[in-house]
Amino acid sequence: MKRFLLLFFSTLSVTWAQKPTPTQHLQPSVFAVTMVMIHDVVNPPAAARFYSYCLMGAQEFVAGQDRKIPSPTLMAKDFKKPDLSSVKSYDYAMAATYCILETGRLILPSGYMLEEDEKKLVDAWKQEGKSQVMINEAITAAQIMAKHVIAYSTTDQYGKLSTRLRYRPIKGDGYWYPTPPGYMEAIEPHWKTIRPFMLDTCSQFTPKRPVTFSRDSTSDFYKIAYEVYQEGKDLSPEHRAIASYWDCNPFAINTSGHMMIGFKKISPGGHWMNITSIATSKAKVSFNRSVLILATTAMTLHDSFISCWDEKYRSNRIRPETYIQQRIDKTWQPLLQTPPFPEYTSGHSVVSSAVAEVLTFFMGDNFAFTDNTEVIFDLPTRNFKSFRQAAEEAAVSRLYGGIHYRDSIEYGQEQGRNIGNYVVARVKKAGYK
DSSP states (O other): OHHHHHHHHHHTSOOTTSOOOGGGGHHHHHHHHHHHHHHHTOOHHHHHHHHHHHHHHHHHHHHTTOTTSOOGGGTSTTOOOOOOTTOOOOOHHHHHHHHHHHHHHHHSTTGGGGHHHHHHHHHHHHHTTOOHHHHHHHHHHHHHHHHHHHHHHTTSSGGGGGGSOOOOOOOSTTBOOOOTTTOOOOSOTTGGGSOOSSOSSTTTTOOOOOOOOOOOTTSHHHHHHHHHHHHHHTOOHHHHHHHHHTOOOSEEEEEETTEEEEEEOOOHHHHHHHHHHHHHHHTTOOHHHHHHHHHHHHHHHHHHHHHHHHHHHHHOBOOHHHHHHHHTOTTOOOSSOOOSSOOSSOHHHHHHHHHHHHHHHHHOTTOOEEEOGGGGGTOOOEEESOHHHHHHHHHHHHHHTTSOOHHHHHHHHHHHHHHHHHHHHHHHHTTOO
């Protein structure tokens, strides 16, 4: 992993024989934020929130210079333009890039780690010939914007989550209960109270009702559980590879005797943010459009998690691991570690399907790309013919991994597509063509 990170950053360094461009600093800045979130073991919904705020200021800087880029004031609820009148002049692209790191520094638990990335960015600018005055002006503007975004973030109810009643699993058959090996408490049971950026309410896109729980071996519920059980017993090498590739569990626990070892990984949102960077880089998208696409992807992830988590704690459905061990085979175990929250709907199915619609709108259908996101976790690259194909694979990976039933995946995909199409409509309404 360390060898890959060194290679990754070396490939992003500037070739001074070529004319430096603002875009070459964009992907490393977003990736730096990702690495801090991996370090902090940020859970999936919270990660999407952090990405959104880190990109919001950058989008506002770009929108102020490019009429083709809609301002986040036209997309995000209650967001207002900052007062930058104290800064006489600044390079908006420099300010936007620095703002990503600065916002991350202020909002992430270990945000101080981004100070080193800020220094590296400044050093790169100096090597490109940027004057100290120019650098100072960009930093000042970025700091003002970052503080403005942080002030806005404090109004989204996130700060009140810790004051809410502690979640207790519902007793009775059919309901979610903590699973081994960690038996961790439910993650973000009150996430539906967080303010969406673009959705009207957390329940705007409530999915279809799940298959009714039943202990009867002839029931539809038993059948969908048995499908997960059978798939897990007869996993093909390809299905095993797909499940592992899209695992995206920020903190997985492996046991060895009486010892538990934790492994940090990227979140589902982090995976799709990196795919977005890969796609915009491959297509050589301009700096301005790249910022918009990254920011919109982040807000789509954020709102998708709110919608999904609203349903998870409404239906509160039992995980396959629990049901199968109780009713089918007490020795069965899923390939992937069951995450600590209710089953319905599948989070990866919802967010992947939503983002795929948004990226298809921006980049076009049948946009082929090679995804190298999981290489840092010693997994090979995967090739996709389109964003929708990647989303389809991410969704079905949850069945292969043994952590979701089929209806949770398919209805989650429909839920996500509805959210994605709604976001596209909002972007168009904001003036993007």
